[in-house]
Amino acid sequence: MALPDLAKKPQRFTGGHRACAGCGFPITIKIILQAAENPVVVGCATGCMEVTSTIYPYTAWRCSFIHTAFENAAATVSGIEAAYRSLRRQGKIQQDIDFIAFGGDGGTYDIGLQSLSGAMERGHKLVYVCYNNQGYMNTGIQRSSATPRGANTTTTPAGTQLPGKPQHPKDLTAIMAAHDIPYAAQASMSHWNDLYRKAKKAFAVDGPAFLNVLSTCRLGWATAPEDTVDAAEGAVQCNVWPLYEVEQGKWKLTFKPKKPLPVADWMKQQGRFKHLFRADNSQLLESIQQQVDENWQRLLERCGE
Amino acid sequence: MTLSSQTKNLLKAHEEVDAKIEPNAGWRDLPIGAVIPQGGTATQFATGDWRTIRPVWSKEKCINCHRCWLYCPDMSWISEDGRIQGVDLTYCKGCGICANVCPTKVHAIEMHPEDDFKEDEAAKEGGK
Structure with missing residues (x-):
């Protein structure tokens, strides 16, 4: 698909929403919704996406949309999908409809994990999209289990006692793949073609699909608004955020950086890692690089590379 | 506009x-x-009044790659029949992503401070 052709399709997410200038998630939404061929029903967990796009009486969504609490986007959309299947069986609906649940990393990795796991295990035909900006950005930048090690957040403030978040983020995409769902993938808004193709696959499978999409938060990452796409690109180029998919249990790498950049190159762009470049934190920086390298090796093995 | x-x-x-x-x-x-x-x-809801810098587009330089259209978080780039028509300033918050993702060799979008346009707009309003 060429971009000018993609632009011919009417958009289902409009301007006039109140997300920050240079926000990443509207780009993620745009690419995913352009990939949907059928009418869509969207459920959205509490978070920036929901708050900024549906300030009453305004809504940026030109499709059915329901706001749910933080923890139950997957449960709500499961219910909608189950009701749809029943109505379809009764002959009351003929139309094919795509069901999407959106959640941030807070609503997906942490608070909504149980309902997400349940929805995947029950096998609802829905696409769960985690727009992952690596923290609770809507409430003022707190750490989540997706926040990278070393990042400065308001609950892991970098100072004399703590060099930012002490833990590595958990590998949620692998956890979702372990549910043996037909499709799970990791993508980035910076690589639109890869994300578009993965969204197409996610809509096409007969069962649950999970997409974990890196979406820059320029406020929480402390990057310049115009660098939103570059910041996400950097995470992919330094293997912090590898792009891969797990289709029917088969792992496949969908992008391999020609020459992976050092993690420090990506971190340098972002204010949240500023303290890591102090001399007393050099060991931590090395240890982060080591962990990223180990994870990358493990992924290569899983993908049979 | x-x-x-x-x-x-x-x-x-x-x-x-x-x-x-x-x-x-x-x-x-x-x-x-x-x-x-x-x-x-x-x-x-016009979010355009948040803007402090404005994208200025050159039709001559544009190669219609649509990267601006794709990466604009505010759906401000107008495309009709696969061709970029310009930017809709009603919603543009002036983040500058479009100018940044425009291929370096093409350089069809430049960001200018809003102050540069104040005189033009005052003149336009005075003429009404």
Whole structure:
């Protein structure tokens, strides 16, 4: 698909929403919704996406949309999908409809994990999209289990006692793949073609699909608004955020950086890692690089590379 | 200000909704369950006044790669029949992503401070 052709399709997410200038998630939404061929029903967990796009009486969504609490986007959309299947069986609906649940990393990795796991295990035909900006950005930048090690957040403030978040983020995409769902993938808004193709696959499978999409938060990452796409690109180029998919249990790498950049190159762009470049934190920086390298090796093995 | 035909139609459609939900409506006037009866009403809310820098587009230099259209978080780049028509400043918050993702060799978008346009606009309004 060429971009000018993609632009011919009417958009289902409009301007006039109140997300920050240079926000990443509207780009993620745009690419995913352009990939949907059928009418869509969207459920959205509490978070920036929901708050900024549906300030009453305004809504940026030109499709059915329901706001749910933080923890139950997957449960709500499961219910909608189950009701749809029943109505379809009764002959009351003929139309094919795509069901999407959106959640941030807070609503997906942490608070909504149980309902997400349940929805995947029950096998609802829905696409769960985690727009992952690596923290609770809507409430003022707190750490989540997706926040990278070393990042400065308001609950892991970098100072004399703590060099930012002490833990590595958990590998949620692998956890979702372990549910043996037909499709799970990791993508980035910076690589639109890869994300578009993965969204197409996610809509096409007969069962649950999970997409974990890196979406820059320029406020929480402390990057310049115009660098939103570059910041996400950097995470992919330094293997912090590898792009891969797990289709029917088969792992496949969908992008391999020609020459992976050092993690420090990506971190340098972002204010949240500023303290890591102090001399007393050099060991931590090395240890982060080591962990990223180990994870990358493990992924290569899983993908049979 | 340039508006795409799509945006114009939307704005027209939403005048109806606006009649249903007045900004100062009391709770009795609102639909039950905070339902917004029609989609896309955010198009009535102009976020363009957040902008401090403005994208200026060169039609001559543009190669229609549509990277600006794709990476604009505010759906401000207008594309019709696969060709970029310009930027709709109603919603543009001036983040500068478009100028940044425009291929370096093409360089069809430049960001300029809003102050540069103040005189032009004052002159235009005076002429009305």
